[in-house]
Amino acid sequence: MCRHLAYLGPPVNMRSLLYDPPHSLVRQSWAPRDMRGGGTVNADGFGVGWYPGDGDGRDPTPVRYRRAGPIWSDPTLPELAAVTTSGAVLAAVRSGTVGMPVQESAAAPFAEGRWLFSHNGVVRGWPDSVVGPAGGLPVRDLLTLDAPTDSALLWALVRHRLRAGASPTGAVTATVREVAAAAPGSRLNLLLTDGVSVVASVWGHALSVRADDGTALLASEPLDDAPGWREVPDRRWVRAGPDGVHVGELD
Numbered sequence: 001m002c003r004h005l006a007y008l009g010p011p012v013n014m015r016s017l018l019y020d021p022p023h024s025l026v027r028q029s030w031a032p033r034d035m036r037g038g039g040t041v042n043a044d045g046f047g048v049g050w051y052p053g054d055g056d057g058r059d060p061t062p063v064r065y066r067r068a069g070p071i072w073s074d075p076t077l078p079e080l081a082a083v084t085t086s087g088a089v090l091a092a093v094r095s096g097t098v099g100m101p102v103q104e105s106a107a108a109p110f111a112e113g114r115w116l117f118s119h120n121g122v123v124r125g126w127p128d129s130v131v132g133p134a135g136g137l138p139v140r141d142l143l144t145l146d147a148p149t150d151s152a153l154l155w156a157l158v159r160h161r162l163r164a165g166a167s168p169t170g171a172v173t174a175t176v177r178e179v180a181a182a183a184p185g186s187r188l189n190l191l192l193t194d195g196v197s198v199v200a201s202v203w204g205h206a207l208s209v210r211a212d213d214g215t216a217l218l219a220s221e222p223l224d225d226a227p228g229w230r231e232v233p234d235r236r237w238v239r240a241g242p243d244g245v246h247v248g249e250l251d
Helices: 025-030 077-082 128-135 139-143 150-163 168-182
Strands: 003-013 046-050 063-067 085-093 110-112 115-122 187-193 198-202 208-212 215-219 236-241 244-249
Touching: 003 025, 003 115, 003 187, 003 198, 003 236, 025 085, 046 077, 063 077, 085 115, 085 187, 110 150, 115 150, 128 150, 128 168, 139 150, 150 168, 150 187, 168 187, 168 198, 168 236, 198 215, 208 236, 208 244, 215 236
Parallel strands: none
Antiparallel strands: 003 085, 003 215, 046 063, 046 085, 110 115, 115 187, 187 198, 198 236, 208 215, 236 244
């Protein structure tokens, strides 16, 4: 399994999300509290995506920094995080499923236009179980997957729905339901953001939310022991944005 987070709110220094908390994303990469039977460390790559600028001047096109190695071994990210601020961030550390490649293009966040996407979990029975859902994609999308992995296919399915006009919540929930039906037992915790709002699914793995004063932080595990964190029940979707945090059922 992987670990991921999404932040929306007033611009913050990225070091305060990735390094400074006592149970930061970097710490979760080697000392996760809850992997639910899926690995012990998250050393198969990482990525950070953020939207430059702040307020009304925020750039709608995100910037990404991804690598194939462990986040704790990267010499550049600490310096980059220390000098970068953003009001919208999506970051992830990866624990690759056995048999799937360890390469930079397999690390979240995946991106197109204004969108950033991440997956925490696994598609059971890959790849045979999802031949049906994959068959609904344009051939070009299949030929240009970021990587031959379950996460990259999930991104292609969500992206296809977004291109067809689905809302972010609709694209995420429809994809989770379709893949869960085709591949029972899958863990399908997704994150999708355009820098203005973020949509998450909770299906088979943990997600916690902290929201206050116009700030929303969604993470696989709380970054600290401060009050305000609440765990989202399984089989729920979460949407956070300017209108607050909303939770609905996925079943």
